[in-house]
Every structure is written in structure tokens, then in C-alpha cells.
Amino acid sequence: MGDDFVAVRILDNFYQTSSFFPMPVVLVSTLAESGQTNLGPYSLCFPHMITGGRGHAMMLIARGTSNTAQNIVRTKVCALNFIPHKKKYMKNCVMLGYPGETTEEKMKNSIFTLIPSTRAGSQNTQQYPQLVKxxxxxxECTWDDSYPLKPREDLIEYHFLLRIDKILMKKKWRDCLFKGKGFPRMPIDFGYRDNVRFWFAKHSRPYAIPIPKEKGNAVETVKYACTRFDPDITWEDAACEKIVKVPRIFLNQVIAGVVAEAKKAGITVITPEFMDTVRNKRSGEKK
Ligand SMILES: Cc1cc2nc3c(=O)[nH]c(=O)nc-3n(C[C@H](O)[C@H](O)[C@H](O)COP(=O)(O)O)c2cc1C
Incomplete structure (x- = not known):
């Protein structure tokens, strides 16, 4: 019966040969020995260390003999460029993903625009790969080679723990991120299914499913909303706790008010004491 489970043989590259697996498309820029920036398309690139305040990191799995892997081992630096979905971009990615070409050879075919890194100010841009406009x-990342997944002679694939030094985003999308509304059109890579074709899709309009009211810790929800509201403002946990009782639909409005007061006062860390000051000021204004 078509609905029964059957076993699938686990082959090398099982994520694309033995299963269906949706992946991102990332153009990894690295520095070739000549100083030229190399672009390689990669899909095995996922968040790997996500909490703890410092050392947030991605995991990149790359063929050890690729330009990308060799360049990261030599220079330690790279940039993960997330390109939007356009068929011509995907076509060019497949071209840039053809193994065995030197940086000079392959970059002649690149349709992407390269701009300087933002990492080292204007002086040291040669030390960092360029970025895709x-x-x-x-x-923008640096390889942490102290992490145990070091390149091994016996492995074809290298696992790079890439510490995120900087996240850059087009302003339009940063605004969408903080408002919690709107998504860039991102490509989905379904890998190759038959050795001759890669498969891609653009996603359709994302839809939202609210978290049920009875689930989830209210404090966590508030902390999440506070932390992501403005990247320049940090909230102490005890400050977030002061507004757990605010109904969800008014939460962003209240956070916006507190952030505006903090900016007016030149404050970057919101403490419970500051929340009390704002509340007293507000109730004073009402009277
Ligand atoms: C869409 C796409 C995704 C790819 N993802 C990976 C990947 O995650 N890991 C990998 O080793 N190779 C991947 N490849 C193959 C590499 O792009 C290929 O090895 C290429 O030669 C890398 O370029 P480079 O040698 O300049 O680094 C992918 C290819 C394409 C087209």
C-alpha cells in the first residue's frame, strides 16, 4: 500500500539520496590565496550554538578539497551570504557549485556583486572576504578551530564551527524582523535527486499560528518580545517580569513606550528600577 512505511537504504549524502530534506542556500565567501574573493554555494549550513550570550555559531559542512574549506583552514574567516530566491541566482549557484575550478576560473562566471567587508573598518578590508551585495x-564569521570537530584526514567532509562576528541585514528586512511582520523571499534547496539536477523552490507566503494561551511561560514570552524589540537596548530579567501581566496585544505598545523613555534618558540597559520610574512618571501624567 502506498501509505505503508518501507525502509530506504542509507547512502552517502543520505539527506539528498535517501530522504527529502529542505535546506537553505548560502553563498559562502572566502579569501583565495591570491586575495580574490571566492564564492561557493552551500546548503549544509545551520545554527549550531544558539544560546549563552557569547559565541553564537553556525555549522558548515564542506568537502575538504573545496576552495571554501581550504580557504577557511588557511585564513579562518568567511561570510555567509543569504541570497534571495531568483531563478537566475539559483542557476548561477549551480554554476559556482561545480567542483574542481579555481577561484579565478569560476568567479569569471559569477553574476553577483562583491562589496567590501564591514569587519575591520576601511583599512584592513583585504584580510576579509568581500560580501554579496x-x-x-x-x-560575517570566524572559524573556531578549538572546537573538537577539526578537519580529519580520513573524512571527505570538514565540519566548521563558525563563530558569528556580525550579522548584517538590509534595513527593510531588519525593520520587518523587529516588527515581527514580513519575510524575504528565501530559496529552499531540495538537493540533487539524480546526479544531474538540483531542485529549488521559493516559499509561498508564510502564515502564522499563534501559540496557545495556556502553553508557554509568560515570562519567557515577555523576555523574547523585549529582547528583540530594539537591538540597542538590553532588558534585565527582573525588568521583563514587571510587565508579565500586560495583555499580549498591548505588550509591544508598552515595550515601545519603555524603550522610548530609555532612549530619551540615554539608557541602554532597562532595570526594574527604571521600569518603576517610567510607571510613576506615566501615572503622574495621567493624574
Ligand atoms: C545549491 C548547492 C548547495 C551545495 N551545498 C553543499 C554543501 O552543503 N556542502 C558541500 O560540501 N558542498 C555543497 N555543494 C557543492 C559545492 O558548492 C561544490 O563542492 C563547490 O565546488 C564548492 O565551491 P568551492 O570549491 O569554490 O568552495 C552545493 C552545491 C550547490 C549547487
Whole structure:
């Protein structure tokens, strides 16, 4: 019966040969020995260390003999350029993903626009790979070679723990991120299914499913909303706790009010004491 489970043989590259697996498309820029920026398309690139305040990191799995892997081992730096979905971009990615070409050879065929790194000010841009102007966001990263997944002679694939030094985003999308509304059109890579074709799709309009009211910790929800509201303002946990009782639909409005007061006062860390000051000021104004 078509609905029964049957076993699938686990082959090398199982994520594309033995299963269906949706992935992102990232153009990794690295520095070739000549100083030229190399672009390689990669899909095995996922968040790997996500909490703890410092050392947020991505995991990139790359063939050890690729230009990208060799360049990261030599220079330690790279940038993950997330490009939007356009068929011509995907076509060019497949071209840039053809193994065995030197940076000089392959980059002649690149349709992407390269701009300087933002990492070292204007002086040291030669030390960092250039960035892809067409990207909607870019992670500038440094390989943490102290992490146990070091390149091994016996492995074809290298696992790079890439510490995120900087996240850059086109302003339009940063605004969408903070408002919690709107998404760039991102490509989905379904890998190759038959050795001759890669498969891609653009996603359709995302839809929202609210978290049920009875689930989830209210404090966590508030902390989440506070932390993501303005990247320049940090909230102490005890400050977030002061507004747990605010109904969800008014939460962003209240956070916006507190952030505006903090900016007026030149404050970057919101403490419970500051929340009390704002509340007293507001109730004073009402009277
Ligand atoms: C869409 C796409 C995704 C790819 N993802 C990966 C990947 O995650 N890991 C990998 O080792 N190779 C991947 N490849 C193959 C590499 O792009 C290929 O090895 C290429 O030679 C890398 O370029 P480079 O040698 O300049 O680094 C992918 C290819 C395409 C077209």
C-alpha cells in the first residue's frame, strides 16, 4: 500500500539520496590565496550554538578539497551570504557549485556583486572576504578551530564551527524582523535527486499560528518580545517580569513606550528600577 512505511537504504549524502530534506542556500565567501574573493554555494549550513550570550555559531559542512574549506583552514574567516530566491541566482549557484575550478576560473562566471567587508573598518578590508551585495542578510564569521570537530584526514567532509562576528541585514528586512511582520523571499534547496539536477523552490507566503494561551511561560514570552524589540537596548530579567501581566496585544505598545523613555534618558540597559520610574512618571501624567 502506498501509505505503508518501507525502509530506504542509507547512502552517502543520505539527506539528498535517501530522504527529502529542505535546506537553505548560502553563498559562502572566502579569501583565495591570491586575495580574490571566492564564492561557493552551500546548503549544509545551520545554527549550531544558539544560546549563552557569547559565541553564537553556525555549522558548515564542506568537502575538504573545496576552495571554501581550504580557504577557511588557511585564513579562518568567511561570510555567509543569504541570497534571495531568483531563478537566475539559483542557476548561477549551480554554476559556482561545480567542483574542481579555481577561484579565478569560476568567479569569471559569477553574476553577483562583491562589496567590501564591514569587519575591520576601511583599512584592513583585504584580510576579509568581500560580501554579496544582493544578499538580504550576511553573517560575517570566524572559524573556531578549538572546537573538537577539526578537519580529519580520513573524512571527505570538514565540519566548521563558525563563530558569528556580525550579522548584517538590509534595513527593510531588519525593520520587518523587529516588527515581527514580513519575510524575504528565501530559496529552499531540495538537493540533487539524480546526479544531474538540483531542485529549488521559493516559499509561498508564510502564515502564522499563534501559540496557545495556556502553553508557554509568560515570562519567557515577555523576555523574547523585549529582547528583540530594539537591538540597542538590553532588558534585565527582573525588568521583563514587571510587565508579565500586560495583555499580549498591548505588550509591544508598552515595550515601545519603555524603550522610548530609555532612549530619551540615554539608557541602554532597562532595570526594574527604571521600569518603576517610567510607571510613576506615566501615572503622574495621567493624574
Ligand atoms: C545549491 C548547492 C548547495 C551545495 N551545498 C553543499 C554543501 O552543503 N556542502 C558541500 O560540501 N558542498 C555543497 N555543494 C557543492 C559545492 O558548492 C561544490 O563542492 C563547490 O565546488 C564548492 O565551491 P568551492 O570549491 O569554490 O568552495 C552545493 C552545491 C550547490 C549547487
Amino acid at each position: 544582493e544578499a538580504f542578510q550576511i553573517f
